Amino acid sequence: MEFYLNCSLKTSADPAVAKDAIAKIMAEAETGILAKGAPVGEGAKIKSWSLGDNKINLELTSGKNVRVHDAVLRLRKQIAEALGKSKIGVRGLDVEKFTITVPSHHDLKNKSIPYVKSVLFDEKAQTLCLELDVGESEMKNQVPDRILTLLEDKIEQVEYGAKAEHWHLLWESEDRPFHYVNDPTEDMLKSGWLKRGAGRGQWIHGSASTKLFRTFEKIVVDEILTPLGYNEMIFPKMIMWDIWKHSGHAKGIYPEIYYVCPPKTRDPAYWEDVMDYYKVTREVPVELIKTKIGDPIGGMCYAQCPPCWGFFQGETIAKDSLPIRVFDRSGTSHRYESGGIHGIERVDEFHRIELVWLGTKEQVVETTQKLHERYMHIFNDILDLKWRKAWVTPWFMAQEGLAGIAADEVTGTTDYEAPLPYRGKDGEWLEFQNVSINGEKYPEGFNVKCQTGEPLWSGCSGVGLERWTATFLAQHGLDPENWPEEFKKRFGEMPKIVKFM
Ligand SMILES: Nc1ncnc2c1ncn2[C@@H]1O[C@H](COS(=O)(=O)NC(=O)[C@@H](N)CO)[C@@H](O)[C@H]1O
Numbered sequence: 461m462e463f464y465l466n467c468s469l470k471t472s473a474d475p476a477v478a479k480d481a482i483a484k485i486m487a488e489a490e491t492g493i494l495a496k497g498a499p500v501g502e503g504a505k506i507k508s509w510s511l512g513d514n515k516i517n518l519e520l521t522s523g524k525n526v527r528v529h530d531a532v533l534r535l536r537k538q539i540a541e542a543l544g545k546s547k548i549g550v551r552g553l554d555v556e557k558f559t560i561t562v563p564s565h566h567d568l569k570n571k572s573i574p575y576v577k578s579v580l581f582d583e584k585a586q587t588l589c590l591e592l593d594v595g596e597s598e599m600k601n602q603v604p605d606r607i608l609t610l611l612e613d614k615i616e617q618v619e620y621g622a623k624a625e626h627w628h629l630l631w632e633s634e635d636r637p638f639h640y641v642n643d644p645t646e647d648m649l650k651s652g653w654l655k656r657g658a659g660r661g662q663w664i665h666g667s668a669s670t671k672l673f674r675t676f677e678k679i680v681v682d683e684i685l686t687p688l689g690y691n692e693m694i695f696p697k698m699i700m701w702d703i704w705k706h707s708g709h710a711k712g713i714y715p716e717i718y719y720v721c722p723p724k725t726r727d728p729a730y731w732e733d734v735m736d737y738y739k740v741t742r743e744v745p746v747e748l749i750k751t752k753i754g755d756p757i758g759g760m761c762y763a764q765c766p767p768c769w770g771f772f773q774g775e776t777i778a779k780d781s782l783p784i785r786v787f788d789r790s791g792t793s794h795r796y797e798s799g800g801i802h803g804i805e806r807v808d809e810f811h812r813i814e815l816v817w818l819g820t821k822e823q824v825v826e827t828t829q830k831l832h833e834r835y836m837h838i839f840n841d842i843l844d845l846k847w848r849k850a851w852v853t854p855w856f857m858a859q860e861g862l863a864g865i866a867a868d869e870v871t872g873t874t875d876y877e878a879p880l881p882y883r884g885k886d887g888e889w890l891e892f893q894n895v896s897i898n899g900e901k902y903p904e905g906f907n908v909k910c911q912t913g914e915p916l917w918s919g920c921s922g923v924g925l926e927r928w929t930a931t932f933l934a935q936h937g938l939d940p941e942n943w944p945e946e947f948k949k950r951f952g953e954m955p956k957i958v959k960f961m
Pocket residue numbers: 762763764765795797804805806807808810812814855891892893894920921922923924925926927
């Protein structure tokens with residue numbers, strides 16, 4: 461890959477008087493200031509330079525080290541010192557041309573990228589060349605670096621193929637016979653356990669499925685949270701942009717957010733026309749409302765753990781407070797899921813117990829290990845499921861639109877999956893929960909430190925109650941007579957079901 465910069469340093473007077481000093485700087489630069497911080501021979505290069513009326517013209521090239529925008533700022537500093545001796549100042553920097561050229565087998569789909577003038581794909585050379593529209597402040601603010609990162613992520617996405625998910629089997633339970641092969645959502649609808657809500661992918665749970673959710677929750681509390689010392693917290697459920705900027709979600713979750721907009725004012729008089737319109741027409745004037753609400757301040761809870769970091773943001777945590785183990789089950793999560801009508805295994809509004817733990821790397825790895833052991837006990841000895849675990853693209857990378865696997869072999873996500881018999885022998889297995897080691901990502905993203913100065917790590921695990929229900933009922937059916945003893949005794953009596961005539 462190559463950075464190329466053609467620019468000129470504007471000077472307060474004709475720089476010719478300092479010609480020798482400038483020539484000396486240029487002659488020494490490639491082995492001096494333009495090599496600092498780069499492996500030998502991989503610093504920035506001066507392709508050409510010349511003096512003009514009140515300016516110094518420069519052409520620089522570089523690879524990934526000492527990038528041209530950093531190189532020109534280093535040169536500018538030295539030249540300013542040399543010119544200063546002749547009472548000449550450097551008044552600014554004009555960019556003629558700034559390009560980034562990278563190897564690529566494909567063109568870019570979206571060519572409207574901020575600060576990018578043009579995107580040229582060269583089929584023969586198999587390269588992508590981006591011409592940037594940047595000035596001195598963008599170069600100082602690392603805009604070219606972010607554009608390169610964006611470019612590399614896009615190319616990796618395409619290279620990684622359509623299935624951007626990485627998947628590697630870790631463990632699978634014994635096969636077991638499935639006596640029940642219906643779609644549990646269908647049977648729950650027929651038995652009056654639940655009803656579809658008014659919203660897309662939304663359900664209203666009656667007493668039976670609610671008792672299932674609460675029994676799963678009780679099992680998680682009794683078998684994991686209490687014995688492993690997790691304390692309950694309440695995380696916000698309306699997520700502001702700032703949280704998603706720090707968590708990285710602002711890079712990629714726009715297609716799935718349920719956005720939240722406040723009213724422009726709560727003054728009833730401002731809304732009188734809306735109310736009157738409805739009272740007369742019995743229609744909600746959505747177009748009119750759109751003119752009366754503010755910009756989206758963020759969206760409904762999506763990943764559930766990001767807002768908890770607001771509690772730790774900018775703090776240094778005392779060593780004896782670590783490891784911190786908390787969980788939240790205070791509200792719903794919302795995702796504008798893929799189209800089509802799904803059963804309760806894929807909904808837009810769902811209920812999840814989110815576990816979050818943070819500490820030193822060792823503490824986080826040990827906590828994660830203990831969690832896997834407890835889940836193993838629940839799925840084998842209480843829910844008696846057929847299930848498996850797989851090492852996949854970390855959830856936070858997938859949600860930032862990245863492909864591949866995490867940087868080190870410890871950081872990453874383990875998906876827990878189960879077959880749904882009604883989908884048939886080769887039916888897709890359902891991810892019913894996951895456990896992740898997120899490395900330093902969130903402590904770094906939210907600037908959280910440890911008293912000892914060692915890097916803080918964190919992990920999280922999302923227990924989807926719709927997914928546990930879909931999996932459990934798909935494999936055991938709705939009749940408690942066929943449920944595993946260990947679960948049945950925790951569930952207790954089936955509650956009264958409302959009968960509709
Ligand atoms: N549309 C959905 N419907 C029902 N459950 C869902 C849905 N999306 C996610 N979940 C549940 O939430 C769990 C975690 O979601 S995740 O995106 O994979 N991971 C995260 O968001 C992490 N923060 C851990 O919660 C999933 O394993 C699943 O159990």
